[in-house]
Amino acid sequence: MGHALRSPMVVWLTIAWVLLWGDLSIANVVSGALIGIVVTAVFPLPPIIFEGRVHPVAVARLLGWFVVELVVASVQVTALALRFGHQPRNAVVHVDLRSRSDLYLTITAELLTLVPGSMVIEVRRTTSTLYMHLLGVRDDSDVDRAKAHALAVEERVVRALASSTELAEFRRIRSAEVGGSPS
Amino acid sequence: MTLLLLLHLGLAALGPLVVRAMGRYAFLVLALAPATAFCWLLAQSSRVAQGGSVVEVVTWVPSLDLDLAFRLTTLQWVLALLVSGIGALVLAYCTWYFDGDAEGLGRFGLNFTGFAGAMLGLVLADDLLLLYVFWELTTVFSYLLIGHQTERRVDRRAALQALIVTTAGGLAMLVGLILIGDAAGTYRISEILAAPPTGAAVTAGVVLALVGAVSKSALIPFHFWLPGAMVAPTPVSAYLHAAAMVKAGVYLVALLAPAFADVGPWRPIVLGLGAATMALGGWHALRQTDLKLLLAHGTVSQLGFLVAIVGLGTRSAALAGVAMVVAHALFKASLFLVVGIIDRAAGTRDLRELSGLARSMPVVTATGLAAAASMAAIPPVAGFVAKESVFIAFLDVGVTPDGDGTGIGPVPAGIVLAALVAGSALTVAYTARFAWGAFAAKRDVPATEPVAVAANFVAAPALLSMLSVAVGFAGAAETALIEPYATAFPPGAHEPDLALWHGLEPALALSAAAVLGGLALFGLRGRVERLQARAVPLLDAGRTYHSLMRGLDRLAVEVTGTTQRGSLPIYLAVVLVVVVVLPGGALVFGSPWEVDLRAWDVPAQAAVGGLVAVAAVLAARARRRLKAVVLVGVTGYGTALLFLLHGAPDLALTQVLVETVTIVVFVLVMRRLPIYFSDRPLTSSRWGRLGIGVLVGTAFAGFVLAATSARTADPVSEDFAAEAVSFGGGRNIVNVILVDIRAWDTLGEISVLAVAATGVASMVFVHTRRAGIARPAEGPTIAARRRATGDDYRNTWLRGGRTLAPERRSIIFEVVTRLAFHTMIAFSLFLLFSGHNNPGGGFAGGLVAGLALMVRYLAAGRYELDEAAPVDAGLVLGLGLVVATGTGLMSLLFGGEVLQSAVIDVTVPLLGEIHLVTSIFFDIGVYLVVVGLMLDVLRSLGSGVDRQAAQNGDEEDEPAAREPEVVRGAG
Amino acid sequence: MTVVLWVCGAAFGSAAALAVWRMNQGPRMLDRMIAVDVLIAVVVGALGLEAAVNRHATTLPILVVLSLVGFVGAVSVARFAAGEARPPVPESEEGPL
Amino acid sequence: MTWDTAFDIASACCLVAGALLGLAAAIGLVRFPDLLSRMHAATKPQVLGLLLVVLGVGLRLRDPGAVGILVLVAAMQLLTTPVAAHMVGRAAYRTGQVREDLLRTDELTTALDPDDTGTA
Amino acid sequence: MTAASLVPLPVVLPLLGAGVALALGRWAHVQRAVSVVALSASVAIAAILLVSADSQGPLVVWIGGWPEPLGISLVADRLSALMLLVSATVTLAVLVYSLGQGVADGTRDTPLSIYHPTYLVLSAGVANAFLAGDLFNLFVGFEVLLAASYVLMTLTGTGERIRAGTTYVVVSLLSSLLFLTAIALVYAATGTVNLAQLSGRLADLPDGVSLVLQLLLLTTFSIKAAVFPLSAWLPDSYPTAPAPVTAVFAGLLTKVGVYAIIRTQTLLFPDSPLTDLLMWAALLTMIVGILGAVAQSEIKRMLSFTLVSHIGYMVFGVALATTSGLAGAIFYVVHHITIQTTLFLVAGLVERRGGSTSLNRLGGLATVSPILGVLFFVPAMNLGGIPPFSGFLGKAGLLQAGVAADRPLAYLLVAGGVVTSLLTLYAVAKAWNLAFWRAAPAEILEPAGTAPRGSADEPGPPPATPVALPAAMVAPTAGLVLVGVALSVVAGPLFGVADRAAVDLRERSPYVESVLPGGVP
Amino acid sequence: MNANLALVLTASVLVAAGVYLLLERSLTRVLIGILLISNGVNIAFLVAGGPAGGAPIVGVTEPARMSDSLPQAMVLTAIVITLGITAFLLAMAYRSWQLTGHDEVQDDVEDAAIRRLAVADAESRSYDDDDERAPMPEGRP
């Protein structure tokens, strides 16, 4: 029981349960926890090996940044859509992420996809490579900007969620890359 | 009398067993049934002779006025004696007629004894419907007996022909009897005879009853079936087609004559058809070479004669008629039995091949000649006595001013009499032909050398012939016995009596003329034969029958070919056209109705409605399967919005879920089907469909407008709000309706889902509803793939993902599924538990849970599905049904009605007030069934189709080689 | 709120109409599935609008449902029915409707 | 101006903006020349539009119970929408439904070598 | 617990059984036991209900104990209880037959895990349809039995069954949609779906609207009952199903439609203006149907056409709208359920013994298997209206009613009725002549022993070569033949019940007052 | 009670389009037609229930303002039943495709045979009452 309650999924389910009922009462918390335990027990899934820890400030910064990105890019795409007579050119590019975590990879991909202008259409897991489709690419600098942007997004994600060891590893890879490949 | 019938029934049923035990001697045992009846009848002689009756009534179907009512008076007594006596004799005769090892003796015994019982019942019945019961039974037994030698095509056809012809007449008779019974207010024959009804319906009824009599007794135009029936074994011919069954028509005429002889069409029918049949039958008999057929045509002739007499409806005719019936039964049965002996002894019945039997079979010859004398009405045998009385009766009709009470004028009476005399002459002629043909030594034919026959074989015909002779001398006694029947008719010109000698009267002259004329015809037989060969048959009813049957068959083929098109679209179109024409017609042409309209409640309804309509039209136009599916989905989501705008959130919720599920299920199936619908080139049919569609749509709109505008009453649901809370313990009325007020509907609905799920499984797995459940295991190949994909140092998000080919995997999808799945399940439970007070409930919850499973399947394939739900779908479905029905039954155990719910409010420390309504358990059952349905759909149309595709090698990336890596798990 | 209702209603209505147009035009199933996605979003928006205007929370579970499972249709088509050949005939050659 | 009115006005703004973004998505859906471009149009303004609508509803209802559910709606929307986009885009690319003439660069063609099993 | 409390059980028990059978799909013997127990209990309960309803008047239960008229009422009046008893008996007999077939064949043609639960649901649906006191619940009952019938019809999914099943399913779906439309309209016009309440409210509607509703319901049920011209689907679909399935369909499903016609036309639309229309439909159904039977050369199809044709008899009785007409129709329904089921079971035996049901291939069956001959002949004659069997009694009742009606059209129908009777006899006798009397082909003379056993997972068509008849299939068939004969023995009391049921139907008050003792709200 | 014209028209267009598809031969189209008609009928239930109102939830809507709940429950039942049947029909379409390579409903073979006899003015194949015709093969050919 205690172990189960420590499971992030059970915690999340309890929160979700309370959100659904819209009433933070003891009964709802207890039943939510119960539902969480039962659901995770009846439908066991492979354990999520999450060694990181949540950095509230970084998470908040991530979210704030995301909202801004979302608004800005939405306006851009909308403008693109409303610009008659203009045929935007696109591109499919790849970005090698530095982290090796599926979770960070997924979150990065999700954010990139959510944010207008870029969309992840393929992932190579072995190398943590994202293949993105970019909308409205005028020249190569747009492509480079997009790649850099993707890496920046990853960094924000890692900063928000990674443990200190993960963060250290991440920094190591980044500096190696920056140092090793001057392109 | 009931007991006698039961005895027949019992012995008949035992027939096959008795035959198996005793061989042909079983017939002697079976003969006990009619013999017992005969003895019983004899015991009733004095009572009946005094005009008394024996009555017995056992209630059967009072609603139909159909009882086992029996009544024995003179007419019944006479006929019953004939039926049982001759029946016993013929059964005894069978013992020697058949070989011991002949095939089908058991069923022959059954049918024959059964027939004897039916015939006895027929003549004893005192209820018109009961009479019909036995009447038809004799028909059926006759069918079985005629077709005794089943493998001969001719026999089968003759049996069927007899069946159809006599049943046709019988059914007409049934209607006639019902018309009579309805008019009389009773079906009891004795009561009807006592107070005959009148009226047009009765006249029609009598005519129809006569049709039955005429068909059964093989009168024109039904006379053809009887000779055909001669394919039957000779005992059958002797009994059914001479003595008993064919007499049923005569009996019916005799029975009804006292009451209905004066009904307008009666005499024209019985006299006209009777006389004509007599002549025609005699004429046909003259040309026969098969002795049996000769007798058969003779029987037809005699039956016409009998019907004419007993139908005449005078006291004299009644007496003469019954006497003639007795005489005919005796001599004709005897003659048939004699022919049977000849057939067995000589191996032929062809009179051109027989010669000199008089010498080689003297006893048989004597027997035959005595019977033949009676047939030809040669004094002093029974036939003569009877026929003499007949002539007297008809002469009375001709000479008395009122036609002896019949009202027949002298001219018609004269014609009938002339025909009867002519018929009698023909009778004499064919009798002579029979006697000559059977027994005489012919110059150019070698003498027949018959095998010896057992004396017992001859006993039956000999006894019958002796009786023929004896009755001739017992005219006075016979008169006395028959008299009570005759007195049912008004007294005529003079009191009739049966005697060998009435003095030198005109009748004697007529008898003499008939005999002489007949002998002359026989003498001139060469010339007659040539004449017959040249004569065009006036009425070949047999051919008519066959062309009728062929016409019937052709009609059946044409009608069936027209109405039974075998085409689903046509069937549907017919239904739709009926809807447009009938209710639509009623709307247009019926009494006026009012229309009470508003444009909308909120304008959004029009906007959404318009969009839905456009999507529907586009869906109808689509040539690509999935495009049509998607557009239907639009109408579905649009409908959900319309639900919402109307104020039905539960409906909108369910519709949205159902629509989503529907689209995915469509996709699962459509992935295998061709992308495009095939073209239907016929433009005209397209316009036809369009026309029907528009008409139906218009009619539909009209229906809805008319019905809605007609409403004045308040809906029954107006009280639901108060009751839902107080009695159902819930605030969401729709949910309270579903799980409580109308939980019974819901119970039915989940049963539909359970069988639909089963059906889906059966379409894919065909012979079982259980799919094998297979979960990924740690196999070497998987391990290799893990190394290749880096799984060994990374998280496993979904175990099934590893079984997918890399190019089908999406790590993003897997991770999101891993994260969202439990939330979806928890949300489904939320819907389930909150449904009683908010939109939701078991259906919505179950659908969400099912979609969660679907997401697992979509994300990581069929092994992931088994991983997610390693249970047999049937178990979930079954559990759901058991929970739902169990909830319903539980309340019964607690003294409530089925599905009655209880509201339990308890206060738990810390948690506070807990409000539990037991109908939640019912909703849990619903939830489980819906999950089971989804699981079955995924197993079948998802995994099952995957597997079949893999086996067919249709999908390279699902190689069958991956199968061994998984353990086929238990459900 | 009436103005909001009309403005939003008009926007959602036009969006839905455009989505249906795309659904009809295709040319590929994936195009149609994107249109379905847009349509579902419109439905979510319309549900929210109605809830906001009429001030009730009864339809919120439908929003949860759509946000949880709305993507399933598009994913199933992407998973199973994307690999289609080009249309053999132009889409315009359709029935009399 | 009471708080209620303020909230209502904010709510109205959110709703209108959300609806217009939804319309923009639909316009993009119609106007963009190829599948992947349309996908951008469809997923992007729409996500923001939906978030705005959800926010608008929350502002209008001002009921903690409802807000809880709305948070969930937003979260789930953010979680699932990209999956659909990713899966559709992926399928489009793999089945050759991308107009190469509109692509300035394509760094994926080479990566999709059939012998390469690395992508997942 | 009163007898009324038992009313829901003929529905609930089979459903519970279906649940258990589904859940325990792996254990064949459990499924068999559950099915037999559930259906036997249904028979017993139905008998109790009939006795109670006949002695005490209609038994009514408001499901869930809701105050009338809010919830759903189930009503077991004489008509419903009688239908229930007959259908339960027949269903049980067919179940035993199919068990016999399964034992012999190793369930190749009736895969247990599909067959048992579905069959139980079917019987529950039929029972629900008979008991429903609510128009929408009648719809649900129909859906339950139809859904089950779809699955049974297409069992083992052979090409032929799929084709035939498609016709069946789609036509049934259209009729369901029509029914649903009719319910929507009824509710639109009256605001209720309770039958007793409707009996009062429909009378207040304008004639035109009421006529539209009546015609729509009539059309719907006429599809289900297979009334011409809505009957053509039936002979195309029924014959292809496995023998026990066809048997139970032929016996029960169309009769549920007839029942619905009787119930709605008498209770909701008394003094119907549609008498003439119904009479014409009855006449055409009889004649076109029986001509179809004459044209067939395959026993099961021939029987299917006689099935359609004889629906005409029942419609005839209903159309007369007299007590005797209704009584005749009710009795005929009872007769026809029993006899058609029996004959289709026999057809199954014929198919086994003769390897075919085609008249052009069969022969000599009466010789090689006298018991089969008896089993066919007796019900065939019964069907052909030969006395003293029940077919005759029912027909006589209808003819009496037709004559008593004393209208030209009624007389025309009387004539049509006897012509149909004659042609029925012709059709079955023709089949008898060919299949039973004609010389037997060699392979029928020497059967191939018993059929090879298959397993539940092993696909395979029904045996195409003649095989000996297993006693486990013959016994229930013989039992049903005897039940058919016994109908004549008990015809007095049976017709009595039918009479009283008809009186109830004509009066309406026994039904309405039992359901709504406080008056029609 | 008056009727909502917008809903009536929507429903009737759905029905008309559904009927048009129902008369097709492809089982998929037939099923789509059934779904369209089904949606139309469900909308008709809304009309039957009277004017739009608030959700029939006690505490949310005043009882007098509620939309009629009973038709909603009936439609919900109908929707779910339709879902089950749809799944089954799709499975049938799949099976049909598996056996024949398409999902088109074929005409009945036996009926076609009789229609051929009708066209040829021939007797039925079980007709056994004609001397002129060659005798039927006794038993199996």
Ligand code: NA
């Ligand atoms: Na309840």
Ligand code: NA
């Ligand atoms: Na529906």
